[in-house]
Amino acid sequence: NTQRPDKFPPGPRPLPLFGNLLELNLLNPLNDLQRLSDQYGRVFSLFIGSRPAVVLSGVEAIKEALVTKAVDFAGRPQGLMVNHATKGKGVILADYGPGWREHRRFALMTLKNFGLGKESMEERILGEVSYVIAKLETFVGKTMSPQTMFHNASSNIICSVLFGARYEYDDEALKIFIKLYTENAKIANGPWAMIYDTFPLVRCLPLPFRKAFKNVDTAMEMSKNLINQHKKTRVPGQPRDFIDCYLDELDKRGEESTFEEEQLVMYILDLHFAATDTTSNTLLTAFLYLSTHPEIQERCYQEINEILNGKDKACFEDRHQMPYTQAVIHESQRLANTVPLSVFHCTTKDTELRGYHIPKGTLIIPNLTSALSEEGQWKCAQGFHPTNFLNEQGELEKPEAFMPFSVGPRMCLGEGLARMELFLILVTLLRHFKFGWPEDAGEPDYTPVFGVTLTPKPYRMTVSLRNTAQI
Numbered sequence: 119n120t121q122r123p124d125k126f127p128p129g130p131r132p133l134p135l136f137g138n139l140l141e142l143n144l145l146n147p148l149n150d151l152q153r154l155s156d157q158y159g160r161v162f163s164l165f166i167g168s169r170p171a172v173v174l175s176g177v178e179a180i181k182e183a184l185v186t187k188a189v190d191f192a193g194r195p196q197g198l199m200v201n202h203a204t205k206g207k208g209v210i211l212a213d214y215g216p217g218w219r220e221h222r223r224f225a226l227m228t229l230k231n232f233g234l235g236k237e238s239m240e241e242r243i244l245g246e247v248s249y250v251i252a253k254l255e256t257f258v259g260k261t262m263s264p265q266t267m268f269h270n271a272s273s274n275i276i277c278s279v280l281f282g283a284r285y286e287y288d289d290e291a292l293k294i295f296i297k298l299y300t301e302n303a304k305i306a307n308g309p310w311a312m313i314y315d316t317f318p319l320v321r322c323l324p325l326p327f328r329k330a331f332k333n334v335d336t337a338m339e340m341s342k343n344l345i346n347q348h349k350k351t352r353v354p355g356q357p358r359d360f361i362d363c364y365l366d367e368l369d370k371r372g373e374e375s376t377f378e379e380e381q382l383v384m385y386i387l388d389l390h391f392a393a394t395d396t397t398s399n400t401l402l403t404a405f406l407y408l409s410t411h412p413e414i415q416e417r418c419y420q421e422i423n424e425i426l427n428g429k430d431k432a433c434f435e436d437r438h439q440m441p442y443t444q445a446v447i448h449e450s451q452r453l454a455n456t457v458p459l460s461v462f463h464c465t466t467k468d469t470e471l472r473g474y475h476i477p478k479g480t481l482i483i484p485n486l487t488s489a490l491s492e493e494g495q496w497k498c499a500q501g502f503h504p505t506n507f508l509n510e511q512g513e514l515e516k517p518e519a520f521m522p523f524s525v526g527p528r529m530c531l532g533e534g535l536a537r538m539e540l541f542l543i544l545v546t547l548l549r550h551f552k553f554g555w556p557e558d559a560g561e562p563d564y565t566p567v568f569g570v571t572l573t574p575k576p577y578r579m580t581v582s583l584r585n586t587a588q589i
């Protein structure tokens with residue numbers, strides 16, 4: 119049945135079985151979603167098979183739904199390929215309710231206890247940056263592809279919190295984790311996931327979406343092993359990391375609790391994936407633009423050098439004195455558009471938006487891309503312009519449409535950690551090295567590859583050493 123419910127937002131006419139599948143370029147539907155929003159409005163609908171979905175475009179519609187009507191729009195759809203692959207566990211895809219709320223609160227508290235907002239998280243990040251520096255030093259005077267380097271570093275930072283360990287960059291376990299995450303980030307919003315979600319009858323066939331299931335199973339095995347190792351070595355009440363904290367919580371809570379070991383297995387993977395493939399793709403975008411915009415990189419360097427003068431390392435507090443570098447990081451996030459369609463939401467009750475009626479259980483797609491590049495919201499919506507984030511006095515200014523972490527009760531719970539990583543990594547690397555675009559690399563291609571996360575196409579950059587005598 120592909121009938122729009124009464125007073126439902128308008129949209130293209132669906133075909134039986136297919137819904138609006140044929141309206142979209144399944145490899146990258148972002149332009150089609152923009153076109154449909156221009157045609158049908160900021161709140162429009164389309165069908166994924168027989169399932170109606172509402173797409174929210176532009177800062178106003180997204181805020182009206184996710185912030186003003188926060189609870190109504192705070193659910194997560196169930197029954198999609200991603201839910202089946204993750205077996206209904208974890209926090210990212212958990213529907214609105216006590217299980218989600220308790221787990222979200224627990225993660226925020228644990229991140230805080232392990233040093234977010236304190237010096238110890240800065241130490242962890244700067245510790246990891248020293249490995250990145252060592253890696254880059256081997257490429258001085260040459261070119262290198264940063265593709266896996268930033269994934270390795272972001273992964274190690276969250277791993278140190280989750281399981282109290284980091285991996286050497288050539289460690290097999292690290293390579294496997296990164297491979298599974300980057301593959302699934304592309305499968306999960308890709309054509310095969312769309313086909314799975316549109317045609318229930320094909321779900322049991324051995325089609326390429328099976329790979330996503332297999333990847334999750336492999337990652338779950340690795341997660342279970344880590345938990346088992348922790349069980350053998352932990353001292354109850356003296357947690358070393360996130361796993362220990364959760365195991366302590368399991369001891370404390372009774373049978374009725376939403377905390378269970380099965381949840382922990384997926385929860386670790388959720389946090390590991392969410393922290394790795396986002397921060398790294400944002401850094402890849404930042405360094406792509408910095409190596410092709412030498413004048414902007416130079417201005418950052420001057421500011422960093424002036425503020426860190428005489429200090430051996432940066433700290434997160436320094437950001438307040440570095441408005442230009444901060445603007446560059448924000449502009450990189452705007453263009454990186456790392457999670458282009460957010461994570462899909464779902465209505466938790468029958469609700470109204472702009473006079474339209476949206477029944478409980480409707481799939482909601484917050485098109486964050488549309489806000490990050492919305493005409494009228496930015497001084498320059500096209501291209502790399504740090505001035506989008508600077509006022510007349512040269513101070514940092516964040517336009518309302520800046521929402522790479524989404525907004526409302528489901529917004530990214532790792533924003534604090536991500537901001538700290540982006541700042542400390544970028545500042546420390548720009549202080550040590552100068553990055554450039556290789557002469558033989560041709561024109562840079564800024565068009566990213568689509569998925570749950572956007573990824574810059576692989577590129578190389580030149581690496582040269584700054585005068586580090588004063589550090």
Ligand code: HEM
Pocket residue numbers: 209210211212222276388389392393394396397400456457460461462463522523524525527528529530531532533535536
């Ligand atoms: C630049 C880096 C990052 C970006 C751009 C980003 C972006 C996002 C976005 C857009 C969402 C969906 C919000 C929504 O549904 O409305 C999200 C959710 C989430 N992020 Fe991040 N994220 C980043 C880093 C991190 C880090 C470092 C962590 C882990 C500490 C993390 C953990 C999560 C979790 C657990 C959720 C699900 C929250 C929920 O459903 O309640 N993210 N993120």
